[in-house]
Amino acid sequence: MIFNRSVYLIIFRRFAVIHHTNILAFFTSSVLINLGESMKKLIDKQKYQEALDLFNHNSTSISDVAISLALKALTCGDEDNACRIFCETKNKTPSAYGVMFKEPDSTNLVMLFNACAQLRNERALKIKNSFLNQMSKLFNSTNHVVNSFLNILIKFRDISSAENVFVQMKTKEIITCGIIMQEGKVGYVGKALNIFDHVEKPNKMIYTAMINSFGLNGMGHEAVDLYRRMPIDIHDEVTYICILNACSHSGLIDKAHSIYNNIKVKTERITTAMVDCMSRMFMFDEAQQLIDNFELSHPPGFAMYMALLSSARNHRNFILSEKVLDRMKKLFPKNKQGLIAGSVLLCNTYSSVGEDEQAKEARLKQLHQIGKNKIVGITWTAPKGEVVRFKAHDNSHPQSKEIYVEVARMSVELKENGHQYDSRWITREINDDENIESILCSHSEKLAIALNFIQQPIQNVIQVTKNLRICGDCHSAIELIAKLRQRPIIIRDANRFHHFDTSGQCSCQEHF
Ligand SMILES: [Zn+2]
Ligand SMILES: [Zn+2]
Structure with a gap:
């Protein structure tokens, strides 16, 4: 059975919507080899984009083909995809690393650092430490390299080295954005703020990152102050979501209301953030009203219902939880994993009011209707x-x-x-x-x-x-x-x- 390239593409497009294990079950190993060959031919014929499409719609286990594709991506100047392909390729052989990192030019260094940041294993730790000892060399390369190195330090939670590197960096503006985000994410909001203060003219991303750091760390008032200082013409969807989340996590409902009312285009994600905010304040009628209004002109959004459901659990309101979950089952019958998460919340709600029998029943019903939870807590x-x-x-x-x-x-x-x-x-x-x-x-x-x-x-x-x-x-x-x-x-x-x-x-x- 040998397919030509267009047949592969049609099949893969069709299968892309199904889980990739189905693809693997469907394609025998000989077909996979054919697929690898197809990818190789596309690469040889300089048809990089089509080869990339094949890779994206398939989890190929043929690492040498994937590595060739990553190299091709590099020569096409597509560093992001090169990094992604390299990181996603399983069972990388030592020679794969050798091929990718023949000469430590800046692109290869960025890829090496990105791979280390993703792998975070003992080998990655050794690489991180060896580069820490030769920092002066790194400062001679591009900002992109130093930025990727900072990313490893942060992934390894080596915040003091990250700070040292940051202080020595020549150009701070663009790079700082990522750092502020990362610093905020690991909970060092004070350090993020220090870095923010170093930036002369913060751009949209830097403002938003800092607002997000405040929000994630429960500093809603600081987030709102900064949002007010941010020039209005650089607000975008992400800014609105971050500020609404910041209000939500700090219980600032009035501030959230006034910000939300002034947003011109209220997208699904923005509305979800507002529903979440109201639900956390246990303003369930208002939250449901907002969802109803939204659905008058948009398809329903799953995340809005999850926000409602998790707050109903915190409120120990199992009548509302049942109602919401029933509606979710009707609106999103195909979102099995999401519905399982929803049923777990309903069970928690029953247990929280001592309704153990109902919790047990709901668990059985979930097993029967939706299936077993596959996500293990880690x-x-x-x-x-x-x-x-x-x-x-x-x-x-x-x-x-x-x-x-x-x-x-x-x-x-x-x-x-x-x-x-x-x-x-x-x-x-x-x-x-x-x-x-x-x-x-x-x-x-x-x-x-x-x-x-x-x-x-x-x-x-x-x-x-x-x-x-x-x-x-x-x-x-x-x-x-x-x-x-x-x-x-x-x-x-x-x-x-x-x-x-x-x-x-x-x-x-x-x-x-
Ligand atoms: Zn807490
Ligand atoms: Zn626990």
């Missing part, structure tokens, strides 16, 4: 510059024993200081050998924090990142731990930053 932390990941009940870390001893120690301290483990946040059956405390203590964010506490010395600020939203039990436990151990803890979850300070409070003011 927390990352990098106490020694090397990224470690945890799942719930994880035993894979070499220091696993010590981690669980530390978790038990934390648990004793928590209980002595009034923490009560909250079963409402358990969303699955409890097995015979488990209890409420043992399940909640094995949540991945608690394991990651315990790992930080068994390091010598302990980091001044403990930082962890989670792919899902933090659960309510971990949130209140971590508030107390930050206070008892007098150690600030920053958690970036799927939704926002939580700065737990040593007085035992979180910057989200319980809006999680």
Whole structure:
């Protein structure tokens, strides 16, 4: 079975809308080889764009073809795609690195740094450290190179080196934007502000990045002040979303209202930010009204309903949650993963009002109607510059024993200081050998924090990142731990930053 190029393209376009595992199931390995050959021919014939299309619509396992494509991208001056293709290619052989990084010119350095920032493994750490020792060489190359190097430092949470590099940089304006964003993202808003103040004439991106940093870190008033200082003619959709989110995360509903009313073109994303803001204030009627108005002239937006649903959970309003989820099932029957996330929120809502039977029923209904949740909760932390990941009940870390001893120690301290483990946040059956405390203590964010506490010395600020939203039990436990151990803890979850300070409070003011 040999297809010609146009047949491949038609098939791939059609299959692009289906999950790529279906593609792999459909194409036998011999077809994949044919595909690789097709890509090779396109590359040879200088038809770069068509070869790129084939790559984009397929997850090819033929790394040498992908590497040729990345090289082709480089020669076409398409650095972004070259980096992306190189990073996405699995099973890179040492020779692939050799081909890509033959001569360390600035493009190759950027690619090397981008790959390191993505991989964040031991080898990447070594490369980062070796370049740190020869910084003067880097300063002789382009700003693009220095910027990519800063990106690795930030990905490895090496903020002090990043600051050093920043201070020595010749041109700061364009590059600073990315840095402010990144600094804000890892919770160092003060440092982001220092950098912002260095920029003589901030552009749209720099203003927006700084507003976003304030917003993510629960500093809504500062975000609004800066938004007011920003020239109106450079506002865009992203600026509006960032400022509305900033208001939302700080409970500034009046400010959000006045900003929203003055926006001329209210896109789906802007309206979602406003729905989120109202829902967080438990203004559910107004939020639903806004959704209804929006849908008079636009197709429905999934994220608006999720915003409503998660606030309904925080409000423990299961009647509203049921109503919203039913509507979501009708409007978005194909968004299975989204509907699973929605059902989990509904189960949480039932559990939060002690309706355990209904929670159980809803879980069964979800399994039956939508399927199993495939997204596993994962927390990352990098106490020694090397990224470690945890799942719930994880035993894979070499220091696993010590981690669980530390978790038990934390648990004793928590209980002595009034923490009560909250079963409402358990969303699955409890097995015979488990209890409420043992399940909640094995949540991945608690394991990651315990790992930080068994390091010598302990980091001044403990930082962890989670792919899902933090659960309510971990949130209140971590508030107390930050206070008892007098150690600030920053958690970036799927939704926002939580700065737990040593007085035992979180910057989200319980809006999680
Ligand atoms: Zn938890
Ligand atoms: Zn919080």
